[in-house]
Every structure is written in structure tokens, then in C-alpha cells.
Amino acid sequence: MAELTERGRRTRQRIVEATGRQILAAGIGGTSLDDVRAATLTSKSQLFHYFPGGKAELVRAVAEWEGGELLAAQLPHLEDLSTRASWEAWRAALVDYYIGQGRWACPIGSLANEAAVGDPELAALVADTFRQWASRLAAGVRRMQGVGEVDAAADPDRVAASILSAIQGGLVLSQPLHDPWPLEAALDQALHALDAPAVRT
């Protein structure tokens, strides 16, 4: 794959994006190479030229690309998160990515289930995106702790995991309702961890 022409790169990318859309709509199991060929008007030999490993390699390419897009959609806020305003801007960008742009599902989270049982290499890619994402959120929590905005006793990694879980789980609840309120309620609740140090009994 080192020697793709510009045209080759575009074709490969077109295949990756079309497969990503199909997976979001029908799952990995519901996505066939025939569907992908039909959606991209490519031949079987073209598909295997770009993805010699077949469907498994293509799905991993989708996971890498979608993971990058998902993190990029949260920039520049995801790299800051040093103020409550930055968290709010990050939150708004994320809700727009999922709901405003009509995804109603996480392209990475929706791979987790099938990846975990079927493809350890894909599961590792999914876990890596979650790890990169959580490490930015945890860094933001530490910045907030550094300026006394967040309780110093909070564990940034656990706060980050609970925020990510609120996003993923909120989407699971929002999907069948086609209503963003569970996602927003879960995010609000998880972001309470950032409130000014609370006096707890």
C-alpha cells in the first residue's frame, strides 16, 4: 500500500467511506463486499488490490479512518479543556457531530460489540481510539484540577471513562427514540464531576 497514486488514494478512500456508512447502517455482519462494490462502482479485483486481506482489512481501515474523524471533529476543544467554556464548546461540537450531522450512533462505539467477539485486531483499534480520546479528556480534567476548578481528589482517568461512557450509552438510549435527550442528560450528569469542588458528606 506504500505506492498508491493520488487517484489510487482517492479510490481507496471512497471505498473506506462507503463501507463506513454501510457499517453504521447495518453493522459489520450486515455489510458485504458486494454491497461495497455496488456502492462504489468498483470491481472485485480493484477491491482486493486496495484491501488484499479482504473484508477484515477493509473494516480495520474503516475503524482507523472513523477514529481519526471522530477525534478531529472535537478539535480544537479536545486539546484544550482547561476551562468550563472549553468543555462546553467541546460538548457542543460532539453533539453536533452525532446528532446535528444525523449519525445518531458512534462509528467507533458501534464497532465495539462485533469487534470484541470476532476480530481481536479490530478490537485493539477500537480500544486505541477510546484510549486516545480518554487521555485527552483526562488531561483536561487535570488542567481543571491545576487551577482549582475540579476537586483534586477526583481520579481523572475514572472521570474520563465515565464521560466517555455517558456519550456511548447516551447514544444507545437516544437511537431507538430518535431523541437526543438521554445523550444530553447523561453528558450533563457526567460533566457534574467538573463542578467546583463540592462538599460531600
Added chain:
Amino acid sequence: MAELTERGRRTRQRIVEATGRQILAAGIGGTSLDDVRAATLTSKSQLFHYFPGGKAELVRAVAEWEGGELLAAQLPHLEDLSTRASWEAWRAALVDYYIGQGRWACPIGSLANEAAVGDPELAALVADTFRQWASRLAAGVRRMQGVGEVDAAADPDRVAASILSAIQGGLVLSQPLHDPWPLEAALDQALHALDAPAVRT
């Protein structure tokens, strides 16, 4: 379907359970009627005798059965939740159902994505299980408020949604790691809403 014999009920149930296992492992899209027939040693005509509507009807039967099992696994605690001890017992039963029993995924949550895009009737069944589940959690929050254990200002429905989201999202993060810590961290964080009334600034 009103006139099944005892033997017919058992065969139908065997088909539902085998399909549920297949869906949890490979998604709806990755589950074919041929797989189900092979796993249950049933003929095509038997399958259509019990499920004249084919795969869609079978998947809905799975959603109804798995929804009932999921709620039953949380009894009797789910109908109580009037004390912190009852919440802890509920939490332990739930973690055992998902992790102890080796599921590592929610049989209902894992249907949400594909249901939302492919089958409105299935999406309604998934949403109904979430609604029944959330209403019990919200009732528990109200009981805790009634005895002054939870801040009266908390919205029980939003607290319930955030706890359910923590469960669903925690599972999404735990799956590819095959490690329960994100699920437990998310649940802990969401259950903080039940702590004795906090003085917030």
C-alpha cells in the same frame, strides 16, 4: 401462535435463544436463518411455522425475550431500590449478569444501533425495555428522595437515564478491553447522584 403445544413452545423458545446468542456474537446483520437452522437443527418449514414473518419477526421475538430476561436478572432489587444497600445489591446482580456470566454486552443495547436504522417496530421494542428499566430506576430515586437520602432537587428521570447510559456506555468501553473497569467506573460515577444531598456552589 395462540395454539402451540408444550413441545411447540419449547421448540420455539429454543429457536429464540439460539438466535439471541448468534445476534450477541455477530449482530443482526451477521445472523442468517441458515445459521439459526443449523444451530437448532430445525427445518426451514419449522422455522416459518413458528415465525411466519421470517427473520424480522424472529429478531423481535428475541428482543422481547431478552428484554424480559434482562429485567428479571435484576429482581428483586430493581423493584425496591429504597436503600443504598438495595442499590448496591442491584448493581452487583447487574455486573454479574453482564460480566460474571460472560456476556460482555447488553442483549438489548446491542440491538439499538441496527434497530434504529432498519426496523422501527424493533426499535420500539428496544425503547420499551429501556423505558421499563428507567421507570424502575426513577421510582427507586423517588423512594430515596422520600426518605431524604437523595437531593429533592434531582430529576429522577434524568438520573435514571444517566445510570442506564453509564451501563450501556460502560459496556461499550469494557468490551474491546475485556476488562470491567470502565463499566464499574461509569456506574460508580452515575450512582454518585444518590449520595446524601451535596452542598454545591
